[in-house]
Each structure stands twice: as C-alpha cells, then as structure tokens.
Amino acid sequence: MHAFTPKNLAPLIIFAAALAWCWPRLRPVPQATFATISPTTTPLGEAPHAELLPHAGPTAHAVTLASRADGKLMAAWFAGSREGASDVAIFSSVYDRGAWSAPQVIVDRRRAQHDTHRLIRKLGNAVLWRDAHNVLHLWFVSVSYGGWSGSAINHMQSSDDGRHWSPATRIVTSPFWNLATLVRNPPVALADGGVALSAYHEFLTKRPEWLRFDRNLRLLDQARIPDSAGTLQPAAAPLDQHRALALLRDSTPLHRLRAAYSNDAGGRWQPPIVTSIPNPDSAIALHRLADGTLLLACNPLEAHRNTLALLRSRDEGRTWSAPMIVEQGAPDDEFSYPALLQDSTGVVHLAYTWKRQTIKHVALSPAQIEALP
C-alpha cells in the first residue's frame, strides 16, 4: 500500500480534480426529439420542367439539394476527370429564374488538405443542408490513402448562402485511424438545435451509422442499426417528433431495400426488415412531404441503374406505390444517386446523376406527385 504523504497524495488529488471537471460531460445526454417538420418557406421554381445542369467536369456524380435563405434552390455535387481522381472537387450551382448558374468550386482537394492539415488524395460524396438559422452546412467525404473504405467526413458551413465557406474541419467517428465513415443523405434537425446525420461505414464491413451532434456540431453520440451488415447509405425521414424511418441501400445478393424504424429519434433502432423494393446496390433518396406521406427516389431494379423512379408511401413506409418512372435508358446508361426537396408550393425537386456526365434537375408539380397512388 502507498503511504499517505503529500507527495503521494498529489496525483490522487489531481486525478480526482480532473474527474470532477469532467463530470458534466460524463452524464448521458437527454433523449433527442426531432424538430417540428416544415417544408421550405419559399417557392423554388416552376413545375413541371426538367433540365441538365451545366457541366462542371468530364464526370459528375452524387448531387445534393438545399434551399437557401434567399429562397433559391442550391445543388452541390462532385465532378472531375473521373470518380476518385485527384482533380475531383465539390461544385455548387444555384437555380434562379429558370436557369442554373455556372458551377462554382466549394472545396477541392488542396483546400481540404490545407484546412485539415493533412494529405488528402481525393474527395467524394457531399451533403448540403440549411439549418433553422439559415446557415448552410456541407459535409463531404475525403480520402487520404486507399479507396473509399479509407474515407472520413469533413464539415464546412456558410452564413451567406454559400458565397463564403468556413475552413473544413474533420469529424472523428472511428477509433481505428478514423477509417471508413461516409455520408450520402441529408440530416434531420433536432429540437434542441442539434442535428442527426445518417452516415455509413465501409471498412471490413458495410453498415449504417447514426451520428448525433449538438447545436455546436460537437459529436454527441453514434448509434448503430442492429443486424444491418451489408447495407449502407441510410436515407432517413422523421415520422413525428420521436419516430423515424431509415431506408437502406442493399449491397447483398438479396437486392432489396431494407427499412429500419426508431422510436426515440435515432437513439436506438429496430433491426431492419426487407422491403419488396428492388435495389441494384444503388443510392436512394427519401423525403417526407408536407402532407406527411413519404416520397422515395430509387433505381427499382435488381441490376442496372438505367431506370430512375419515384414511389410514395401513405402509411409511414410499410407499403409503397407502384414506381413512377422518371427516366429510363439503355442498360449501360446511368440515372442514379437522387436527391429530393419539396418547396412551399408543393413542387418536388428531384436531381440525379445523368449518365455520369452531369446532373439533371426535374421539377414535379403537386398534381404529378398526387397522381402517385
């Protein structure tokens, strides 16, 4: 046993003092609730119509949509010589009076490298989102070494509708060299001012992750969907203040979307159930419409990404309508990685990868959406 001398007591006292100082951060955080769900406040454009966005590079992929505080629709996606190339950057474009602006670089590899003080070899998926204080957030994937399973998530934000962006910061989500967390789908606002971001893991095994941040974007918690190995890119929608549905892309030979529910705003999830909707290991988009129904954009096939369709659920994702085909092409065409947004007039904006060449925007009128059974 140690003698009770001042010299020997000092480390014990320091340790006890450290414990006392840490106490506020040790207690469990209150259970999350979702913020009141409201559509975007302004009309974002006329419908129906469709157009291709201006080319930002030889290839383009993985678009994400957000409404700006000034009422304009903003898209962001990655483009460059090819997916995974070092010249790939995250571009944005703004839809104004029926036309998309020339793409502007939000962040490229060199800026991400400079901001995060580490080597970065390539950029990938981005997620754009506007919070209740009209701050635009951009989460994006970067890789320093290896393939996408070496990914990590970064975050930037803009308080002036995307004209200027804060330096990128790194989010640590894994204890093993922070390997393999990616994002694809937009987050959900929490009532406490925080945000829940659906992410996914790709190193050794694929599975969804649910990241909860506080109002200062400090990562508070990280939840798994049980028994979900082999699925990825969760697309989540709140059903009310407490319940949420996440639809999961399927990388298994089953080729069927999975559906997982949470009753405590993502703190715990039920094991996913297999839906009847085919999925060719391809990204999806899920959006809760103003009337409370759910809209899903996906490739409803077991193979190929040459057909993009919309489906609607009026019973919180338990059953889905027949697909309404938005675009269909030859087997080697690709119409994939959709993003969805609804404005205050009920117009639904759908954007997606068009043949890997550029991004396409389709605006659907409320009548077209209502036609979905």
Place this chain on the structure above:
Amino acid sequence: MIAAQVLIVAWLLNWLGLRSRLVAVLLALLALVPVHGGVSMAMALRGLWGDPSVTTLQLLVLALVGKAPPELRDGWRAPALITLLAAALYASALGPWNFDLYRLGYQPAALVAILGAIALLAWWRGQTLYLWLLAIDLLAWRTGWLESTNLWDALLDPLLAFALLALALRNAYRAHRSRAVLPA
C-alpha cells in the same frame, strides 16, 4: 495537433538508432516543412493515422526524456493487457456486431468509472505515474481541443496498440529466455 507528428518522427529516429534525443527532435522538426505540393511529411503522416492519443503523446515525451514507465518498457503484462483492450475496442468498432465499445466514449460515465478503479489500483501499488497520465488524458478530453469528442481517442490509438503489442511480445520472450537460463 500537426506538431504531434513531430514527436512520433523523433521517437522513430531515436528507435532507429539516433542516440541523441535532442538531435532526433531537431531533425523531426523538418517533418513540418512542405516538400511536395504544399504537403509536409507531418501532413502525410497525419493523413495516414490521424492524431495520436493523449496517452501516446505523453509516453512519447517520457520516452524522449528517458523516463518511460518501466512496466511498459520492460514488462509484458501491462502492454499485453492494454493491447487486448485495444483489440476489443477495434474489433467491436469495425466488426458487423451490434455492440460498439466505442460508443461508451461519448458520455463516458462507465468508462471513467473503470479508469477510476485502475487509477486507485495504480496508486495503491505506488505507480503514481499512471494517475498523472490518466488525469492529463481526462483534462485534455474535457477541454474540447482534440479533434475527437470521444474519450477513447484520448486514451488509445492503433499506433500505441501496435507498439505495446511489440513490447509485450519482446518482453515476454526476454522473460521466458531469462527463466530458461537460470540454474536449477
């Protein structure tokens, strides 16, 4: 925390045979100099393994001033125990299982209770250095200056785990060999 990579490089230089620790640190400072496309060696290393844990930083400093804890430097039980803990953490974090030890590090009351027990045991055994190490880990985590908000990342990292695994194997082999040559 880019400067943390300098400590790793200095320790590597020392380990590779550069006797003077001061020279090793001074040489390691060159790792901050951009060499290609604005990327320094420190940035390349940080891209590879991120920031080391606060425990690793403290042990690197202790090693560079010649005060590495003898239980870790020469023993095999403590390195083996920490390596096993790290292996469990990484297996649960990366595997397909539903339980994730890493999640315990966000609101880490349970984890800190275990650390408190370890600290008391170390104090009881007169190994007060471990109390200092753990206290500094906790203080660094609480300041919020670290890139990670998870306490596990202040306590452990894969580099430390690999280094301790190597030490455990080396020291266990040495202990076994010294027992074998003892006269009956």
